[in-house]
Amino acid sequence: MRKTLSPAPQVRGPSDHEVRDQIVQAATAYFGLYGYEKTTVSDLAKAIGFSKAYIYKFFDSKQAIGEVICANRLSVIMAAVDAAVGTSGAAPERLRRMFKALVEAASELFFRDRKLWDIATTSATEMWPSARAYDQHMRQLITQIVREGRETGDFERKTPLDEAANAIYLVMRPYVNPLLLQHNLDGAAEATGQLSSLVLRSLAP
Amino acid sequence: MRKTLSPAPQVRGPSDHEVRDQIVQAATAYFGLYGYEKTTVSDLAKAIGFSKAYIYKFFDSKQAIGEVICANRLSVIMAAVDAAVGTSGAAPERLRRMFKALVEAASELFFRDRKLWDIATTSATEMWPSARAYDQHMRQLITQIVREGRETGDFERKTPLDEAANAIYLVMRPYVNPLLLQHNLDGAAEATGQLSSLVLRSLAP
Numbered sequence: 332m333r334k335t336l337s338p339a340p341q342v343r344g345p346s347d348h349e350v351r352d353q354i355v356q357a358a359t360a361y362f363g364l365y366g367y368e369k370t371t372v373s374d375l376a377k378a379i380g381f382s383k384a385y386i387y388k389f390f391d392s393k394q395a396i397g398e399v400i401c402a403n404r405l406s407v408i409m410a411a412v413d414a415a416v417g418t419s420g421a422a423p424e425r426l427r428r429m430f431k432a433l434v435e436a437a438s439e440l441f442f443r444d445r446k447l448w449d450i451a452t453t454s455a456t457e458m459w460p461s462a463r464a465y466d467q468h469m470r471q472l473i474t475q476i477v478r479e480g481r482e483t484g485d486f487e488r489k490t491p492l493d494e495a496a497n498a499i500y501l502v503m504r505p506y507v508n509p510l511l512l513q514h515n516l517d518g519a520a521e522a523t524g525q526l527s528s529l530v531l532r533s534l535a536p
Numbered sequence: 537m538r539k540t541l542s543p544a545p546q547v548r549g550p551s552d553h554e555v556r557d558q559i560v561q562a563a564t565a566y567f568g569l570y571g572y573e574k575t576t577v578s579d580l581a582k583a584i585g586f587s588k589a590y591i592y593k594f595f596d597s598k599q600a601i602g603e604v605i606c607a608n609r610l611s612v613i614m615a616a617v618d619a620a621v622g623t624s625g626a627a628p629e630r631l632r633r634m635f636k637a638l639v640e641a642a643s644e645l646f647f648r649d650r651k652l653w654d655i656a657t658t659s660a661t662e663m664w665p666s667a668r669a670y671d672q673h674m675r676q677l678i679t680q681i682v683r684e685g686r687e688t689g690d691f692e693r694k695t696p697l698d699e700a701a702n703a704i705y706l707v708m709r710p711y712v713n714p715l716l717l718q719h720n721l722d723g724a725a726e727a728t729g730q731l732s733s734l735v736l737r738s739l740a741p
Contacts, residue, residue, distance in 0.1 A: 490737065498734035501727050505710045514715050522706050529703035532695065533738035 351389050354381070355403070358396045359447070367397055367450040394459070401454045402461035404440055404447065409468050411436040416472065422480025423534070426499075427527040429472060434506045434523050438516060451509040469507050473499050477534070486534040499530050556594050559586070560608070563601045564652070572602055572655045599664070606659045607666035609645055609652065614673050616641040621677060627685025628739070631704075632732040634677060639711045639728050643721060656714040674712050678704050682739070691739040704735055 357379035362370065372393050376383040390396045415432030416425050440448070454462040474496040480486035486495075505511040506523060515522070562584040567575065577598050581588040595601045620637030621630050645653070659667040679701040685691035691700075710716040711728060720727070 487737075490733075494730060494733070498730040501731055502707055502734065505716065508719070510719050511710065511716055514713070525699060525703040526706055528695075528699070529707065529735070529738045532692075533734045535740075 347389070351399075354379070354386060354389055355396065355399050359400050359403075362397070362400065362450060363444050363446050366446045367393075367453065372396075397450045397453070398459050398461055400447065401450050401459060402464075404451065405461050405465040408433070408436040408440065409465065412469075412472070416476070422476050422483060422485045423531050426473075426476050426480070426530065426534075429476065430503060430506070430523045430527045430530075431520075433469070433503065434512075434519050437506070437509070437512055438519060448509065448513070452513070455508050455510045466507065469503065470496065470500050473503070480534065484536060487536040495534070498533075502526055502530055552594070556604075559584070559591060559594055560601065560604050564605050564608075567602070567605065567655060568649050568651050571651045572598075573658065577601075602655045602658070603664050603666055605652065606655050606664060607669075609656065610666050610670040613638070613641040613645065614670065617674075617677065621681070627681050627688060627690045628736050631678075631681050631685070631735065631739075634681065635708060635711070635728045635732045635735075636725075638674070638708065639717075639724050642711070642714070642717055643724060653714065653718070657718070660713050660715045671712065674708065675701065675705050678708070685739065689741060692741040700739070703738075707731055707735055 358375055361375050361378050365374070370393075372386055373383055375393075375396075376386050386396075390399075412429055412432045415428045417428075420428075440451070451462075453459075474492065477486060477496050477499065478492060481488050481492070500507075503526075505515050506519060512519075563580055566580050566583050570579070575598075577591055578588055580598075580601075581591050591601075595604075617634055617637045620633045622633075625633075645656070656667075658664075679697065682691060682701050682704070683697060686693050686697070705712075708731075710720050711724060717724075
């Protein structure tokens with residue numbers, strides 16, 4: 332999983348992708364076991380058998396490593412959502428699939444790697460570039476589906492596009508943002524089904 | 537502010553309302569200064585000049601005191617929301633006013649007494665009776681407004697009433713629940729305006 336989102340985190344020293352990937356992979360495993368917030372680059376260096384100085388040749392802070400891990404995970408969620416939405420099918424159905432896939436992918440990340448979740452919540456709290464890009468991606472996807480639904484006559488056209496798309500984003504936000512999602516996991520599947528239906532009623536021509 | 541929500545918290549010993557009120561008032565001030573989570577009944581007793589044993593004659597735990605404080609605060613929010621909704625006016629406007637008043641009253645509680653907020657979040661996390669009653673009140677109010685809007689022809693009648701009301705509650709929930717609201721305060725006024733409009737579009741006949 333070498334793909335990262337732009338803008339890329341700050342990288343220092345030789346652009347040796349192999350070593351960088353090695354550090355990111357080891358850090359993912361390490362933070363997955365011991366958490367991100369409570370560990371230091373020294374702890375990480377010791378655990379993976381690199382010197383701290385060597386790690387700093389590639390990443391200028393713990394956050395820079397966390398940012399790559401976070402970007403990798405969020406790109407997995409975005410890919411799952413994009414795949415679920417697809418390019419075929421009617422806009423209402425695609426909007427419903429988007430919401431469902433988003434909650435499923437994010438919940439899976441939460442349940443499978445609870446210790447990595449604190450990177451995602453830190454990222455969302457501090458609005459790291461990866462969190463901003465993820466947020467932006469979801470907004471764009473909503474706008475695109477609403478626009479297409481208007482073109483095919485599936486959705487109403489009276490409300491300004493920006494307002495309609497932003498309001499839908501606000502409905503989905505508690506399930507997009509990791510800080511909020513952690514309090515929304517109980518019954519999330521049923522809730523998102525009902526919210527999708529409400530959103531689709533609001534879009535009816 | 538002597539009114540509490542039913543079901544009442546567990547009370548021990550003589551039902552001496554004056555002493556109970558005195559303890560609750562002193563505890564509200566004390567928790568307001570030092571927070572709820574990190575203080576003990578011993579700290580509180582020392583600060584207000586009562587013996588711990590005397591406090592335990594009236595409340596069987598710190599939570600029982602916190603629960604009365606929380607119930608008092610939530611009843612203030614509910615009263616503000618009920619007053620804003622009123623009984624006159626068209627259902628769409630009353631729904632909009634409900635959402636606005638809810639966010640304003642809860643945000644004010646948050647900004648004015650940040651230290652008391654941790655009682656509200658603890659109450660929401662552990663679903664104390666006061667938190668459940670508050671949640672239930674908001675759900676009932678939504679159902680009532682939707683029902684009245686259906687009777688006057690302002691709202692559509694195809695969707696089952698329960699489903700429509702529950703989906704609206706889910707839209708409002710991030711602004712009702714203190715755990716979620718704390719992450720939603722930025723831009724809450726604009727967000728709730730847009731969400732009200734979306735909800736009203738979803739209710740259009």
